[in-house]
Amino acid sequence: MTATAFRADPGIPGPGTFGSEPDDHAGIYRYDDLDRRFVAERVEQFSKQVTRRLAGELTEDEFKPLRLMNGLYLQLHAYMLRIAVPYGVLTTTQFRKLSEIGRKYDKGYGHFTTRQNLQFNWIKLEDTPAILGELAEVDMHALQTSGNCVRNVTTDQFVGASADEIVDGRVYAEILRQWTIAHPEFTYLPRKFKIAIMGSDSDRAAIRTHDVGVIAKRNEAGETGFTFYVGGGLGRSPFVGKLVREWVPEQDFAAYLEAILRVYNQYGRRDNIYKARIKILVHQLGIDKFKAEVEEEFARLPRPKFTLAPEIVEGIRARFASPGLERLPAESAEFERSKAENVEFARWSTVNLAAHKAPGYAIVSVSLKPAGGIPGDITSEQMDTLADLADRYSFGEIRVTHAQNLVLAHVRKDDLFDLWRQLDAIGLATANIGLIGDIIACPGLDYCALANARSIPLAQAISARFADPARQQAIGELGIKISGCINACGHHHVGHIGILGVDKRGEERYQITIGGDATLTTAIGDIIGPAVTEEAAVDAIDTMVEIYLANRTEGERFLDTIRRIGHGPFKESIYAAD
Amino acid sequence: MSFRAITGNRLRDGAVVFYNDEAGWVERLTGASLYEDKATAETKLASAKAEAEKERLAVDIYLFEVLVEDGKRVPVTIRERIRSLGPTVRTDLGKQAAA
Numbered sequence: 001m002t003a004t005a006f007r008a009d010p011g012i013p014g015p016g017t018f019g020s021e022p023d024d025h026a027g028i029y030r031y032d033d034l035d036r037r038f039v040a041e042r043v044e045q046f047s048k049q050v051t052r053r054l055a056g057e058l059t060e061d062e063f064k065p066l067r068l069m070n071g072l073y074l075q076l077h078a079y080m081l082r083i084a085v086p087y088g089v090l091t092t093t094q095f096r097k098l099s100e101i102g103r104k105y106d107k108g109y110g111h112f113t114t115r116q117n118l119q120f121n122w123i124k125l126e127d128t129p130a131i132l133g134e135l136a137e138v139d140m141h142a143l144q145t146s147g148n149c150v151r152n153v154t155t156d157q158f159v160g161a162s163a164d165e166i167v168d169g170r171v172y173a174e175i176l177r178q179w180t181i182a183h184p185e186f187t188y189l190p191r192k193f194k195i196a197i198m199g200s201d202s203d204r205a206a207i208r209t210h211d212v213g214v215i216a217k218r219n220e221a222g223e224t225g226f227t228f229y230v231g232g233g234l235g236r237s238p239f240v241g242k243l244v245r246e247w248v249p250e251q252d253f254a255a256y257l258e259a260i261l262r263v264y265n266q267y268g269r270r271d272n273i274y275k276a277r278i279k280i281l282v283h284q285l286g287i288d289k290f291k292a293e294v295e296e297e298f299a300r301l302p303r304p305k306f307t308l309a310p311e312i313v314e315g316i317r318a319r320f321a322s323p324g325l326e327r328l329p330a331e332s333a334e335f336e337r338s339k340a341e342n343v344e345f346a347r348w349s350t351v352n353l354a355a356h357k358a359p360g361y362a363i364v365s366v367s368l369k370p371a372g373g374i375p376g377d378i379t380s381e382q383m384d385t386l387a388d389l390a391d392r393y394s395f396g397e398i399r400v401t402h403a404q405n406l407v408l409a410h411v412r413k414d415d416l417f418d419l420w421r422q423l424d425a426i427g428l429a430t431a432n433i434g435l436i437g438d439i440i441a442c443p444g445l446d447y448c449a450l451a452n453a454r455s456i457p458l459a460q461a462i463s464a465r466f467a468d469p470a471r472q473q474a475i476g477e478l479g480i481k482i483s484g485c486i487n488a489c490g491h492h493h494v495g496h497i498g499i500l501g502v503d504k505r506g507e508e509r510y511q512i513t514i515g516g517d518a519t520l521t522t523a524i525g526d527i528i529g530p531a532v533t534e535e536a537a538v539d540a541i542d543t544m545v546e547i548y549l550a551n552r553t554e555g556e557r558f559l560d561t562i563r564r565i566g567h568g569p570f571k572e573s574i575y576a577a578d
Numbered sequence: 579m580s581f582r583a584i585t586g587n588r589l590r591d592g593a594v595v596f597y598n599d600e601a602g603w604v605e606r607l608t609g610a611s612l613y614e615d616k617a618t619a620e621t622k623l624a625s626a627k628a629e630a631e632k633e634r635l636a637v638d639i640y641l642f643e644v645l646v647e648d649g650k651r652v653p654v655t656i657r658e659r660i661r662s663l664g665p666t667v668r669t670d671l672g673k674q675a676a677a
Contacts, residue, residue: 078592124591
């Protein structure tokens with residue numbers, strides 16, 4: 001153990017000393033030998049479990065929880081392997097490995113999820129040990145992607161790059177990864193546990209829809225602290241996370257989370273899977289009682305063991321290599337000229353770029369939502385080329401967003417036009433980030449064993465209907481989210497327009513909600529009427545867009561108009577004939 | 579006419595398989611045994627499960643309904659139609675791709 005290690009269990013390897021050999025990849029936490037040994041041991045352990053299962057030494061009932069702990073599910077057509085992308089950040093070496101696995105062991109493509117992870121849909125059980133072995137070669141694994149544990153911690157896809165960032169959430173997400181990965185108290189929680197962290201005033205991580213949502217901030221003295229929300233969640237019983245503490249000092253970051261999880265572990269229900277999430281506990285106890293329990297537990301924790309010392313934070317921060325950003329003028333004549341000469345590039349620049357903290361740089365969002373395409377899918381060929389582009393233009397780093405898109409976080413404005421042309425050549429230059437075509441959709445009944453209806457065909461039909469990029473831009477910010485069942489992996493509850501697929505006597509139908517919001521002004525959408533067919537759902541969205549356009553005032557987003565005029569006009573327009 | 583058939587996923591690779599009384603687990607619905615009455619189907623299901631666990635052949639085994647129309651077998655539910663063919667959004671993949 002070294003000063004930079006932060007583990008719950010002394011038996012678990014810590015990150016050790018800062019790596020002496022620099023690599024080309026910025027913003028990536030560097031594993032050391034102890035981390036690698038831990039992952040390698042898990043691969044070896046699971047390999048033996050697979051061997052024992054295939055030899056009949058383990059029954060399916062015995063084996064199932066073991067495979068789930070290693071991210072391996074059984075879906076409709078095959079096994080599905082969910083690979084962890086801690087806080088959504090990947091090196092191009094890792095990205096190429098995912099591409100290779102897709103080509104070698106799957107069907108040449110992968111699917112990015114709303115948890116910033118990657119899923120392969122056609123995996124063979126007998127190949128899984130080899131796949132996990134190959135992942136371990138590039139410091140990847142499938143831990144914390146399934147089971148009743150603390151899942152992969154998610155954060156802002158613009159972390160460490162955004163102009164509006166106050167605190168770098170990666171550092172604290174990594175601290176939580178280390179704190180929770182094999183924490184003995186967190187291995188058999190009542191139910192899965194999802195944490196998201198943001199480090200700016202803009203919520204790009206859907207903070208209040210998580211079991212615990214954390215906002216990292218600074219006080220007037222410049223000290224780092226955290227606001228904790230608890231009990232958010234979607235699924236069968238959606239709840240908006242409630243404020244449990246406005247300010248937790250940095251040194252108590254892990255202690256406070258430990259206290260929350262201990263209260264959950266003690267009081268969370270284990271008799272009913274549908275009532276086992278912390279949101280139900282918070283709802284049933286009431287936030288005041290829950291808060292009192294947490295504070296009591298927090299006061300009882302032995303501080304030396306749980307204190308997050310500044311040197312630990314700095315040690316972990318140091319293991320995220322900073323990109324070698326150049327000092328550049330804020331404006332790029334080349335960029336401005338290219339925009340003036342090429343209307344498509346100008347549109348893409350308006351829609352897909354975000355402000356970088358460093359002058360002369362931009363953050364590029366790469367849409368995985370082509371018109372009529374499958375949200376979140378990417379082929380191995382596209383991945384290879386995107387890795388090359390990330391090496392050339394963005395310090396060998398790629399991020400995954402919870403909206404199922406990718407990000408190149410540090411691109412020189414001078415390089416944007418070249419990058420855009422090359423993205424366009426591989427079908428990854430769709431200009432629709434945050435617009436109506438940027439639809440979040442779960443895999444639905446085309447792949448998922450839990451689904452009641454298909455999600456993807458509806459997403460394809462909607463994005464095809466609104467394929468015109470100029471029309472999308474004119475409509476402005478509008479988030480459609482689609483789930484194929486009440487588990488809500490597609491976050492439909494918080495879509496500006498949410499769609500839930502249901503099974504009505506053997507027929508697929510779609511229930512529409514409006515007014516949902518995944519940002520800090522979190523809101524659960526309201527159902528506007530009976531479920532409709534896929535075709536009618538597409539028409540209904542078109543109608544609602546027209547109602548919005550007819551009623552909006554200057555600068556008003558779809559969500560703002562809904563809040564101002566209410567749901568009535570939208571509902572009436574769709575169900576008028578009924 | 580409505581029948582019942584037995585399906586599961588092959589243990590080694592997760593592929594969708596169907597049970598045939600003589601041939602064991604087969605990859606195509608066309609090769610599955612069909613059972614007209616519920617009692618027979620339940621009995622066959624129990625033995626198929628026991629055999630599959632013992633021989634480590636298939637998992638997640640259950641009965642589903644199949645209609646036979648003009649000699650063609652069509653699962654009653656969308657879920658089973660998708661399982662027997664492949665994802666509707668990728669017709670180049672799954673059993674439908676090799677059909």
